[in-house]
Amino acid sequence: MSTVIYPGSFDPCTNGHLDIIRRASKIFEKVIVAVLCNSSKAPLFSAEERVQFIKDAAKDLPNVEITSFSGLLVDFAKKNNAKIVIKGLRAVSDFEYEFQMALTNHNLCRECETIFIPASAEYMFLSSSIVKEIASYDGDLTGLVPPDLVPVLRHRFGFC
Ligand code: PNS
Numbered sequence: 001m002s003t004v005i006y007p008g009s010f011d012p013c014t015n016g017h018l019d020i021i022r023r024a025s026k027i028f029e030k031v032i033v034a035v036l037c038n039s040s041k042a043p044l045f046s047a048e049e050r051v052q053f054i055k056d057a058a059k060d061l062p063n064v065e066i067t068s069f070s071g072l073l074v075d076f077a078k079k080n081n082a083k084i085v086i087k088g089l090r091a092v093s094d095f096e097y098e099f100q101m102a103l104t105n106h107n108l109c110r111e112c113e114t115i116f117i118p119a120s121a122e123y124m125f126l127s128s129s130i131v132k133e134i135a136s137y138d139g140d141l142t143g144l145v146p147p148d149l150v151p152v153l154r155h156r157f158g159f160c
Contacts, residue, residue: 002028002029002030002084003028003029003030003031003032003080003081003082003084004024004028004030004031004032004082004084004085004086004115005031005032005034005073005076005077005080005082005084005085005086006020006021006024006031006032006033006034006085006086006087007033007034007035007036007069007073007076007085007087008033008034008035008036009035009036009039009041009043009050009128010033010035010050010053010054010128011041011043011044011045011050011128011132012044012045012049012050012053012128012131012145012149012152012153013050013053013054013057013128013145013146013149014123014126014127014128014131014144014145015123015126015143015144015145015146016088016090016119016120016123016126016127017054017088018054018057018058018146019088019119019120019123020086020088020117020119021033021054021058021061021064022058022061023117024086024117025061025063025064028063028084028086029063030063030064030065031061031063031064031065031086032064032065032066032067032080032082033054033058033064033065033066033067034067034068034069034073034076035047035050035051035054035066035067035068035069036068036069036070037068037069037070038070038071044132044156045156047068048068050068051066051067051068053146053148053149053152054066056146056148057146057148057149072108073085073105074105074108074109074112077109077112078109083111083112083113084112084113084114084115085102085105085112085113085114085115086114086115086116086117087101087102087114087115087116087117088116088117088118088119089116089117089118089119090119090123090124090125090126090127091124098114098116101114102114102116126144130144131144131145131153132153135153135154135156135157136157138154138157138159141153
């Protein structure tokens with residue numbers, strides 16, 4: 001059974017992340033979305049919140065499981081009997097960092113392979129950082145994040 005891991009900070013998840021989750025769920029038998037909880041970056045949302053946002057947005061996808069992890073990704077992958085890591089690639093600017101991570105993971109675990117899924121054209125520009133930047137100015141988040149997340153983000157930035 002091909003189980004794949006889609007790891008990330010997802011702080012918060014964007015429609016770009018959800019697009020990758022949906023597309024991966026059509027290709028692979030099981031997709032485990034793994035939310036990093038011990039990042040050196042101070043997240044806007046707790047790991048529990050980030051997991052719940054994705055659970056809510058992906059509840060119609062029966063072969064997608066959402067959980068958090070800490071420690072090395074390769075250790076999490078081994079524990080879950082997964083050998084494939086999925087990453088979305090937006091632009092060439094993503095490539096160097098993603099390539100380094102893919103090589104690092106492969107070096108740590110020879111069986112671990114990374115498969116890149118190109119972002120859909122409408123989400124090429126989209127990132128969690130861009131979402132937070134727009135939200136911090138109470139800008140329009142329509143189409144960038146799941147609709148339920150819009151009021152949550154507005155509230156977190158003190159706009160309601
Ligand atoms: O969404 P992000 O912030 O680009 O995701 C980065 C993530 C979570 C995939 C990466 O930081 C990660 O896998 N962290 C776990 C620690 C680890 O395994 N590090 C070695 C690989 S670089």
